[in-house]
Amino acid sequence: MKTDVIVLGAGIVGTSIAHNLAERGRAVALVDRRGPGEETSYGNAGLVERASIYPVAFPRDLSALIEVARGRNPAANYHWDALPGLIPWMYAYWRASAPARILDYARTMSTLLTFSLAEHERMAALAGAAHYFRDGGWLKLYRTEAGIAQERREFPLAHQYGLSAREIGLDEAMALEPALRPIFSHAVLWSDPHSVSSPGGVTQAYAANLKVLGGQVRRGDARTLTRLGSGWWVMTDDGPVEAPEVVVALGPWARDILASFGVKVPLAVKRGYHMHYRTEGNAGLSRPVLDEEGGYVITPMEGGIRLTTGVEFARRDAPKTPVQLEKTEPLARGLFPLGARAEAEPWMGCRPAFPDMLPAIGPIAGRRGMWVAIGHQHLGFTLGPVTGRLIAEMMSGEPTCVDPAPFAPDRF
Template identity: 40%
Template sequence: MTRTALVLGAGMLGVSCALALQKRGIAVTLIDRREPGSETSYGNAGVLASSSIVPLNNPSLYARIAGYLGNRDAALNLSWRRALTRPGWLLRFLWEARPSQAAARIAALQALTESTVPRHRALMAEAGVSHRLRENGTLKLWRSEAGHAAAQAEHDFLRRHGIASQILDRQGISAVEPGLNPIFPVGLLIPSVGSVDSPGAVTAAYAALFVARGGRIEQAEVTGLARRGAVWQASTAAGAFAADIAVVALGPWSGDLLKPLGLDPWLDVERGYHRHLRPQDGARLARPVYDVDGAYYMAPMEQGHRITSGVDLSFRDAPDDHRQIDSATASAREAFPLGEVVGETWRGARPTLPDSLPMIGEAPRNPGLWLAFGSQHIGFSTGPITGEMIAAMVCGEEPPIDPTPFRPGRYIR
């Protein structure tokens, strides 16, 4: 008898899990309230981040805390009311940044991210969207001379981990990105990083590939999940769906579904914004660039040049606060000739766990319930390997990397 699976959540992680399970002969139903790739997977910078191997809560966080507290840093907006509702989570996040944990976390993230580009390249070819892939790196930029030391330190760190990079002076930056205004004295080019021109369209193409191979997609909001005898049943406004296993890949909404089961994954969210602007005078970036001092990505997209904001630590469903994205837009205009805004400003949420690592594996005490969420800023990058890890463990195969650092049991008891 054919095994069956429900995958709840049609972002990059969920779609990747559905494809990987399907490849192993499992009949998969993919369920989401919106079309595939319409939530968190839509709103990122489109970077395939093979060099994102340092967790956000690394030891350097302690030195930056004082600068964050007054909400004067473009990288972070902190709602104290929100922070004080979960002081235990915040304290755990800070505790997890201790130096003794850094090397193991870096190793785990490198294992998770190092195959990002080839895995996406293969999937894009299968889905017929190879034209959306760029393999010309990303460029990190500093506005002050002090950036030379920071660029050198990052270059040395990446080299120790086998990742090539190139330090560029002002002339070198102009050579690779002639459209940028000459306000950056130093940059770091990381050639191995890839990017795409529409993260949402790539996710939707992977979902279309899943359907073309016989997969089923149901657009309905999942309102509940329960074990019924030998199967898992998801309740939705469109009715109930049952299968042998269930994979929860609902990103920042995953905890809402798990808590009625008595499972607390210690999940929180980081909000973020983006907006698109048209370039002026025929100028165009060849790759995503990150302005360290402005705390924004500017990435060439199908819709225009996308400007992303720093992290907004407000309640997940609180009204928009455009202070960060407005600041990022002003900084981006200093760096590049940008014209009118295209469309509406987008807001989304990213799922985050206290140790800055995702949760990938079977839920404790709940056989057949698999979890794939908490990837913070790298979920779009790591969707394919996460799907392969989940599918391999479901089928009793050796996963492509050691899943131990990502086990759900580190927070769920």
Template identity: 40%
Template sequence: MARQTVVLGAGMVGVSIAWQLQQRGHQVTLVDRRQPGRETSFGNAGIIQREAVRPYPFPRDMKTILSVLPNKRVDIRYRPAGMINAASPLLSYWHNSSNRLYKKIVPEYASLIQLCLKTHGPMIEAANADHLVRREGWLEIYRTPSKLAQRVKEAEEARDHYGVQFAVLDREALVEKEPDISSDITGAIHWLDPWTVADPGGLVAAYAEAFVQQGGRILQTDIQGVQQQGERWHIDTASESLEVDEVVVALGPWAGNWLKGLGYHFPTFVKRGYHMHYATQPSAKLHYWLMDAEVGYLLAPMNAGVRLTTGAELDRLESPADEQQLADAEKVARSVFPIGERRDAAAWKGARPCLPDMKPVIGPAPKHRGLWLAFGHGHQGFTLGPATGQLLADMMEGKPTEIDMAPFRADRF
């Protein structure tokens, strides 16, 4: 008889886990209050980031910290209440960003990133979603030659250690790819490996539809309670109750608070972010995804228009939106590329689910048999969802995993 599994959370991570388990013969129900891909996975930059072998560390040098304090930077904003609320995990994040600890974290994190393309590929094919995906990489643009040179050194290290491929573009080569870019931009790194997605939420929805076509079930409803009853799990929702063998928690930024009800206290925090879509000025066209590395925002040619995504905002998950960070990013973006009027009535707001050692939790819950965890992917849930799905499905079936999963175990905190 097929093992019955409920996956809680229908973002990229949850959908990918459900797809993998259904492929392997499980009887899977995917539960979320919204349709697949409509929360955190909806609002990202739409890059499957094979080059992102280094997680984002907390700034440690005094110059950067002092530049953040006035709260005017585009790449990072904070609210005092949010900082106080997350003081303990943020302090741990700062500690883990020391050179000694960060050097250990990077290869562990990179082991996940290196699986991203090979695990997305079969899902894209199964979902007939190739029309959403481009395999041309993306551009990280610079004004300052010295900063570009420093970044090239980091790129060379990523190439030598983790096989990351890139090309360095001078002004002439950059203009060949992006004729409408500002003359202030003097060069770029063209990251060659990553794939870009013109509708991130649409890709998650396509994966979810492939899961349904395989026999999986999606239940759109509120989760009201989860209890272990003997060897089985009882899930109460607003529409029905479920009895299953195993439960997977893939609730992204909501996972930490939700798991407290089962006696787990993970040091979760969020980095919020915003996006807005724009038209372009007449005759202008954006060809590539562009990250303005010295300022900290990204422009992407999405199906809905040119999407501007902001950097991080440190605040509580459910605090009201503050669109000033987006407005400041937009002002700079207009000087880099000729974007036109806004296409959305209001900015989209979401939250990246983070843990202080910059690595997700992937694996069994320490206190409960049949409870599995997959959350805390930070900036890379969209990139890492299929890799997480493959690895967790292997663990659930007692099979060897492609990489060492010890760095991602739940009991490390």
């Protein structure tokens, strides 16, 4: 099979890229070893987080670092044997988390976030996936005065970018989510984000519409990617596919493929876990709820109430160590009437992340016809469609919706 573009990786980012290219009349083959939305894009809180002006930064407070080191912070875990290899990356991450650089991050990321919801809504309408989406924002809860004080520092910047963050009282929070138990003392309602009941379902719907647009969805191994003359070749279950251009959108596996072509990128992974639960009685949630100091999110999904954990620093392929789930489940049961676990094993996935917390979107210098869209860390689901639009515009020679320069892969 010969096509115009091979897109490697059928998560939300790769699927959105293929969809946007197909909308522009390009012949596209979307290739992944699994089905669309079955890896990293499956296991997240399902937020379209336009309000993420502040990144998930590296702690700079010494007491917070000590809490993590001692294993007392349920939002973070680490493997000792992975730390030596991560030290250079973590040092760069720490530097990028300086207050002045956080403001630079906000200015840069806001350009993409501005389009995040509109691009999801556009693609959802085309794909018949609007039923997965809900508004109502998300609710952040705080158990202490120190916790809410930290959140209040974000309000001025949020308002500067036209975002709605409002501190509300306990009674109003309980009115919004009556099933919660009043074990918290403060709450903030962020009204701008939307959420979905199945991130994997949304990705699969976008992939299904890609086929309607004439795109191909193939099972194949990205590790077979080969330079073929002036183009690219990859083997799939249905035979080889050739194209003059390839987009690597493989998330946490991208570094393996790029390295085989002599391209080095400082990409690490932040592992995370989730579990679905039944509920007791008629209890329910209408939006995601973050227990900030508890280090977890609970959110309503098609499979039940999903509890998602924070960050685990470990080797990508190391065995599961869901200690954060064991720590946060009792906290979540204290907040909400969770019933029995709905799954036998916790799900684990890897968030691909660069130390400056920005994704890499664009062409690889010196590798004609090779493009990347990787490193979206905690915002992959949010930014998938706008990333698809941006890279499709770049590949088609169109004016771009945002300046791609800050996201250039060669910035490293």
